[in-house]
Amino acid sequence: MKITLNRLNDNFHFELKNQRGHVVNVDSRPEFGGDDQGPSPMELVLMGVAGCSAIDMISILKKQRQQITSFKADVEGARVQVGEAKPFKDIYLVFYLEGNIQEDKAAKAAQLSFDKYCSVSKTLEPTATIHYKVILNGFELEKL
Known part of the structure; x- marks a missing residue:
């Protein structure tokens, strides 16, 4: 099992992708410096x-x-x-x-x-x- 991570902005918004091509976005809430573009x-x-x-x-x-x-x-x-x-x-x-x-x-x-x-x-x-x-x-x- 392998996941790749790619940073999408200057803060904490990331795109994670599995080997089958499924994508999940991850971010942090604004109070922690993120932009709330996905779950933590x-x-x-x-x-x-x-x-x-x-x-x-x-x-x-x-x-x-x-x-x-x-x-x-x-x-x-x-x-x-x-x-x-x-x-x-x-x-x-x-x-x-x-x-x-x-x-x-x-x-x-x-x-x-x-x-x-x-x-x-x-x-x-x-x-x-x-x-x-x-x-x-x-x-x-x-x-x-």
Whole structure:
């Protein structure tokens, strides 16, 4: 896996491209000297956790022939000061699923994602605690 970065202005606006040609812009907020032309690198980390776990969960549920009509997620990160850096200490995800999905299968899909499959959350696991819950058809599920 390889990513290339190209600076686009005199501040912190960058274009990042993967080997398949997909492009993401990254920047910093104006209060930190940027021009707000894209998400910050830390926002991309949160996007990575949400996207990785969503792919896992949908893949698992599709294999179990569950009918997903809507899949959304909210993710928030709480950071802590460590020297000059502010890494994530806690990451909170809420998944909103709708469709003809069995409760136990939805809960198990989330559990498997975070316990076994999601490489992004596994990468962050040594330094951040990931908390999640699943809301299925408007009702919060109990964790397994």
